[in-house]
Amino acid sequence: MSNQGRKQEQPTIVTLGVNIDHIATIRQARRTIEPDPIAGAVLAELGGADGITVHLREDRRHIQDRDVRLLRETVQTHLNLEMAATPEMISIALEIKPDYVTVVPEKREEVTTEGGLDVAGDSSRMTHLVEQLQSAEIPVSWFIDPDSRQIEAAAKTGAKFIELHTGRYAEAKTETTREGELAHLQESCELALSLGLRVNAGHGLTYHNVAPIATLPGMEELNIGHSIISRAVLVGLERAVREMKSIIKS
Numbered sequence: 001m002s003n004q005g006r007k008q009e010q011p012t013i014v015t016l017g018v019n020i021d022h023i024a025t026i027r028q029a030r031r032t033i034e035p036d037p038i039a040g041a042v043l044a045e046l047g048g049a050d051g052i053t054v055h056l057r058e059d060r061r062h063i064q065d066r067d068v069r070l071l072r073e074t075v076q077t078h079l080n081l082e083m084a085a086t087p088e089m090i091s092i093a094l095e096i097k098p099d100y101v102t103v104v105p106e107k108r109e110e111v112t113t114e115g116g117l118d119v120a121g122d123s124s125r126m127t128h129l130v131e132q133l134q135s136a137e138i139p140v141s142w143f144i145d146p147d148s149r150q151i152e153a154a155a156k157t158g159a160k161f162i163e164l165h166t167g168r169y170a171e172a173k174t175e176t177t178r179e180g181e182l183a184h185l186q187e188s189c190e191l192a193l194s195l196g197l198r199v200n201a202g203h204g205l206t207y208h209n210v211a212p213i214a215t216l217p218g219m220e221e222l223n224i225g226h227s228i229i230s231r232a233v234l235v236g237l238e239r240a241v242r243e244m245k246s247i248i249k250s
């Protein structure tokens, strides 16, 4: 069922979904048991995360099926499962029942998610996916570019959310380009709310570029991963070395 005609109320507080994929990237570099993203999720929640996001890629390069199953049992806030629109992923989502699913485009050869999903170009398959997941009470979010055609198509599928891809904003090389991308994101957010969608955003957000996105009227949740995990590695390093040194000395 489409959302049209039901303007979404504007949320007043922007929440933070912490994407813990790259804790698993470090673990998978050695195919070992540490660092465990489940422990990472507990610490992120203690630090104030409002939600935990993981992307179960088809190639399982970082997050594994076991991680998603355990996170479902341990996450105290909400669990956002990012996944491709494939039968395998739909069946995993139906079994695990995350608090919501964000459907993303995926290519095996990409380093990270390139561009948003083409909901407009495959609307009947996408509408069917929404019916399958939302009839099981799993709200669907489309990870799309700030593009009016995609936003209108997203609303017609009946999905509850979109996540605006902030990659072009994050990668802008000049202030003028960045301002232009921010304006696209603002207009997109307004359009989505007017069509009854709730609006999240993410990709490439950092400590330096997040503030203007966090103040966009109507923005609900920002999903941020790489920048937070990168900082965590560095701010934790001194303590980690001290702890090893004290064992060696004793």
Ligand SMILES: CC(=O)[C@@H](O)[C@H](O)COP(=O)(O)O
Pocket (backbone or CB within 6 Å): 019, 021, 055, 057, 082, 104, 111, 112, 113, 143, 202, 203, 225
């Ligand atoms: C869809 C998205 O933006 C996130 O999944 C992010 O890309 C982290 O995962 P990868 O680094 O595997 O792309």
Ligand SMILES: NCC(=O)COP(=O)(O)O
Pocket (backbone or CB within 6 Å): 019, 053, 163, 201, 202, 203, 204, 205, 223, 224, 225, 226, 227
């Ligand atoms: N959907 C975006 C996300 O979960 C995190 O992306 P990034 O901060 O790792 O680029």
